[in-house]
Amino acid sequence: MPHAVIESPDSLKTFFASCEAVSIRQDQDISGPQSRLPLGVYLHIPFCLSKCAYCDAVSYAGRMQLVPEYVRALHQEWLWYAESGIWRAFRPSTFYIGGGTPSSILDALLALLERLSRLLPLASFFERTIEINPGTVRLPQLQQLRTAGINRLSIGIQSFHDDELRLTGRMHSADDAQRCVREARQAGFDNISLDLISALPGSTFERWAENLRQAIALGPEHLSIYTLSLEEGTPFWRQYQDGMLLLPEEELQIRMYCHTIEQLTAAGYEQYEISNFARPGRRSQHNQIYWRNEDYLGIGAGAWSSLHGVRSGNYTDLDRYMAGASRLESEQTSGVAAPLPPTVEQYECLDHSRQIGESIMMNLRLIEGIDLQRFRQRFGVALEKRYARELEKLAPLGLLDMQDGFLRLSPRGLLLADEVCREFI
């Protein structure tokens, strides 16, 4: 059936209410119609011990005194969606705790998970990931996370060179990273992803190759490898503007990227997204929801949701987010029904064209590309027809491949992914 278009957030609630009721019991999984769409849930923890020089994420250093109130706000927001009937319309699929540095507030987070489990057992989500910073956890904390039901770790290593870690403002050392992976295994985690950043200032081909070698030697199930991007307003961005930051030339960056693909492929990893590699069966299920442009719910400051064509973003400012959540508390007790919670700062209802354009843009990040039949079923239109002109323009440039019912970026197209994707929106 073609994808529906929601015209206002009011109709989102109507959509929830129109779905068949589900039953949630503490001692078992949520039960309800299998026809419900899968939903990824993201929980944002915006606290960090210090701010890294390249980071423009919604994260704050030096505001730990707000943790108790913030965690209460997360609970309120989650409760609002649960009471709005979200689990009638969607079935829990993946759960991802990101940040910020979630592992920097572990005790409060574990207590929150316990409370959230009373609303919906965490085991209802088949993949449950947390991002951790190697400098913030040791074996006992990792064991606590495993016991709490977390079954996947995303470890922010970024580099195995201490000078690069210092330069970027990371709070951990290469030894911390090595130890963290070892202790995660001891704690029983069998699904570990490592994050690395290539093309850091001053990096050379040899230093990057050494980073890769060390990452592979640790045997993670998954690797996310992003090329450094300079985000406006960050210290790195300012240093670059002032001519104080020396970045690897573009040609070297491309060599690093190609070397990454070669080495990881040789080590048994499958490149399944522009920047992501996995052992067979170990792709990030949560991130694939974003790349497939499926539905997700974001809880927390600055978190985004995309629910049945309604895209909404929460306040990024902690005080405003928490003020919204406390209004929510009084509205819930007074029975006021709002279309979206007051933690939301902005929303838009995506029309059919936007949904199609964004799906293409996100799907093309996946190496398998766009399943043309699935696309037709979802949007009620053939991509080849709707974008005949764009395809005609891009095909002779060797940037796209169309075969076996899939449209995908060619190896050359992978290097120019942003430019190719822009043609479709």
Ligand code: SF4
């Ligand atoms: S730890 Fe992560 S979220 Fe926090 S400042 Fe560094 S890069 Fe940003």
